[in-house]
Amino acid sequence: MNVHLIIQLARFGDIIQTKRLIRGLLADPGNQVHLAVDAGLVELAEMIYPDVMVHGLPVHDPHSEPATLIRSCADIFSAWKAADVVRVYNLNHSGFNHVLAGLFAPEQVVGYRWHQGQALRGAWPETVFRLSAHRTANPLNLMDYWGFFLDPSQSPALVNPPATPKGGGLGVVLAGRHARRTLPVPILARVIQAAAARIDGWIHLLGTTAEREPARALRPLLPATIQARLNDLTGRTGWTGLRDVVQGLDLLLTPDTGTMHLAAHLGTPVTAFFLSSAWAFETGPYGEGHQVWQSVEPCAPCLEAAPCPRSAACAQAFADKAVLARLARSAPSAGPERTNHPAPPESLCLLRTGLDDFGLEFHPLAGELPDQEARTARRELLRSHRLRIVPRRVLLEQTAAEALYHEPDWMIDTP
Known part of the structure; x- marks a missing residue:
């Protein structure tokens, strides 16, 4: 059994927007998924993901600090160690996230890593982070962003059912x-x-x-x-x-x-x-x-x-x-x-x-x-990159490539 840990310490909607990643991991019957969430969202997470082992942490307690978190959750951390986690998906760029990800070797962590006292972003988060410089040209949904922390990712059609009226008003x-x-x-x-x-x-x-x-x-x-x-x-x-x-x-x-x-x-x-x-x-x-x-x-x-x-x-x-x-x-x-x-x-x-x-x-x-044209070009560039396919548009705007990729991305292999 391959144990995967997802660290998702954000709010209500973010728990649900992790679904593509979780569904992708559960698609392999050899995987077991653990999900770390705020303690107040445990019931929600267990309702949405009955096949996932959910761990509640007091991260949104206004009096909680990273050092306190470590001490109060020692049993949970011991359970993770005993489970022999093979991969950690750290989804948020926050102090608590980095503390938890720091419990594991950097090479185990996908997303936001903590290494030798420095917070680092993987290649995919770094690419997507550049989209925030011009939000109206950002084509990427958060569900898909986190879904692509897994490679290959889950099919989008298998995430949520089509919208259908149910008759209840x-x-x-x-x-x-x-x-x-x-x-x-x-x-x-x-x-x-x-x-x-x-x-x-x-x-x-x-x-x-x-x-x-x-x-x-x-x-x-x-x-x-x-x-x-x-x-x-x-x-x-x-x-x-x-x-x-x-x-x-x-x-x-x-x-x-x-x-x-x-x-x-x-x-x-x-x-x-x-x-x-x-x-x-x-x-x-x-x-x-x-x-x-x-x-x-x-x-x-x-x-x-x-x-x-x-x-x-x-x-x-x-x-x-x-x-x-x-x-x-x-x-x-x-x-x-x-x-x-x-x-x-x-x-x-x-x-x-x-x-x-x-x-x-x-x-x-x-x-x-x-920014319709710029957004379309950036989406197609991301699509061709993540799915490893030939772009549907033969010519992509140079500005889209320059916005998403920098020269070091082509010279240094970063996880």
Whole structure:
């Protein structure tokens, strides 16, 4: 039995976006997979990956430090040593990740390594890190990024099921972890009213206890007929309860959230609203048949940590009549765009998800995407590199190659 350890110490959505890597490892019956996560996400990880041995570590405890982590988790580390781990996949560039990866020999570690007191990136993370210099030209989804830590990687078609309505009504995620990525309550009310015109049944309001007040503020902004359909579940579902609701929905309306990734994992259709720092090509819902309304303001995607000089003006476009009209109609097909749809604002683009042999791709249905040519060229260059195939485009932009690869990459063989 070959034991593989994945160190994934990020949040809810990141646990699910590790799925392509985990599925790829489990495809070999000779592999056993261990997954290190934050202690608060153990139940979620065990629910998503019943065939994986999950280890909970107190990494998001505000009082926890790397030295404390080592002392408090001695039993877990001893178990890893006894398991004779053959490969470690270190997925995040953080202090805790480096501490854990440092327990193993550098040659065992894929991704972010710690060697002789220095944090190092492998060749693949280093290449992808360069994409962050120009995010609107970044074509790579996080699920595919981590999936390619394994070579060969799992087929994208085997990760998530296609989006299919389940008959259980409409789900609404009231807020994301970042406030600026969340639609204001008055705009969200209009979005819900539009989508509810074509979806029967309950309207389930989803979120933590922090969203109970937005849920109360939302109710009086809706017509009485829609108020009667509301099922306020904010702060009332654990991980299994959330899964049970989401897996039965016809549609989930959501910002960029972990619940969005849970829906994609379950094959529940998603209509997502990406604004502020959220960029669909990086963290959009994975699989066939989801939709994303992407803000393409000149300042998007922004830096979440920096103050917004425009008071999050990007949110206002989601209340446009053209957006609401489309939400009130049946979901768009993957075919050519219908000409009788009203045009959305210039600051928005409607995308539909699809898959090819490389991973997640987006098909624009309305609006204009920035840097389309550069993004396409970079994706094709990454695709030809990772799959070791001849590019579909004979000529690739020189700027794409220069952005992703530097001269030392061709001269020094780094793991």
